[in-house]
Amino acid sequence: MIAWPLLVKTPPPMATAAPSPAPPDTSSAPQTSWAGQAPSFSPLYQQIKGLILQSLQQGEWKPGEVIPSEFDLAARFKVSQGTVRKAVDELAAENLLVRRQGRGTFVATHAEQQVQYRFLRLQPDSGTVDSEGPAQRDFVDCRRQRATAEIARALGLRAGDTVLQARRLLRFAGVPTILEDIWLPGGPFKGLTAERLSQYHGPMYALFEAEFGVRMVRADEKLRAVLPDEAQATLLEVAAGAPLLSVERTAYTYNDVPMELRRGLYRTDTHHYRNQLN
């Protein structure tokens, strides 16, 4: 058994004289020995959430796998099942875990998912995403280079660090619709080649998960209307003055660590970017 990093109930426990059978061993209740841990005064279920998150980061459970049952986790962390449930509920709400009744709770994955592209909001004006069939992907370019100051800042690197850059074109029903420039930090993605990218079928983020253990968890996008430069216009087969939707996305792994910068140019003559507000 491993010693868990001190779970504390919101007030430092002091032999609280529980009325009913108090199962947590009362001996493991330290008073004020704060071993560095900065934000330690949070609800129990938040602490459990943090521990589960940690296990996810460290790869104890891999994408697509089941995690232990709520009952087992409760025993492991020495809390009630209800507390684990609340922690898991939040992680499920954040799309890090997926509950499946009768089967268990699974680590979310970009592969084998309901929707092919979890972060792609572009939709055809008529018909559904499915009706237009899978996109055709063409990698125009892929190379290793030194990060500019701007790219470095976005990826949390130093200017001059190695980054991978790729450019690809997505076609729907043969029509070039999305042109993307992608930047990845060289370290975590060492060994990624153009061939690897073009050979892989399925979402790019699934490849990152499977081959490099990098799981994208969250993303921020900034949208603008822009005009293409000459190369972009040619690739997308539009006129020079045609307005395009620019989508700059930063994707993050656990702990808000940025792992990808992506600049997309979307044609919005046959598609639109859909957003739901509430």
Place this chain on the structure above:
Amino acid sequence: MIAWPLLVKTPPPMATAAPSPAPPDTSSAPQTSWAGQAPSFSPLYQQIKGLILQSLQQGEWKPGEVIPSEFDLAARFKVSQGTVRKAVDELAAENLLVRRQGRGTFVATHAEQQVQYRFLRLQPDSGTVDSEGPAQRDFVDCRRQRATAEIARALGLRAGDTVLQARRLLRFAGVPTILEDIWLPGGPFKGLTAERLSQYHGPMYALFEAEFGVRMVRADEKLRAVLPDEAQATLLEVAAGAPLLSVERTAYTYNDVPMELRRGLYRTDTHHYRNQLN
């Protein structure tokens, strides 16, 4: 006391011989008398959620007001506090209610809110929304007219029904940045005039709440990059070929009833549309 529209636990209750003090009066447990209610076989807390929603629609509690405490609601619906809690949790997650510890649970409102514009995703490229100060609003136009087929479809009306149309320009720090055309159904918004609109200070949706009892709960947006026509370019003070972000928003009240169609043109040279994905 009012007879509540039959709450049923997932299996039709049949004198379940509860082990401990079973508080719900066993007499009020109908077997199979389904009085029309179509989707009645849902978890209790969902039914409670539905009932609370109904009270919100019917204006039993108005925006900004407190609703009864969880304990009171539990008594009223004859369920446990925990069940009410779960119902309220979901409504709070959907931004229909706002919990405030120690004070109570409140009906959400577009006025007196943390953020001025709940549905506006445009942000300045540098600085924060607050640092640029409040927008200057100019109503360019406001008139009553007959709905075109397209507008009617979006608002759930018949072509030819009366709609209100308004056009306004928002300036940030003096720079015209957003040009919006707004269509509202004539019925619910009878009596809305250009003067009423320009005199009101604060979010437009707050006015709708306060003056017309119409509360916007959710919205869908479709984004595109477009070029302005002549009038639009003039108002926004941009060149004819300048790309602009087109944002078509449909806003809904309770029960997914569309209540507003809005077409915005955003300048994205100094601002960007921000979206968070997870």
Place this chain on the structure above:
DNA sequence: CAGTGGTCTAGACCACACT
């Protein structure tokens, strides 16, 4: 101080899935 929402527990029963 009383009242509210927030956390935590414990236990019962149900729906679902796999075997």
Place this chain on the structure above:
DNA sequence: GTGTGGTCTAGACCACTGC
């Protein structure tokens, strides 16, 4: 059947708010 998550209850205690 066994085990999983899903629902529901009941009760204890806490933290925050306002009287």
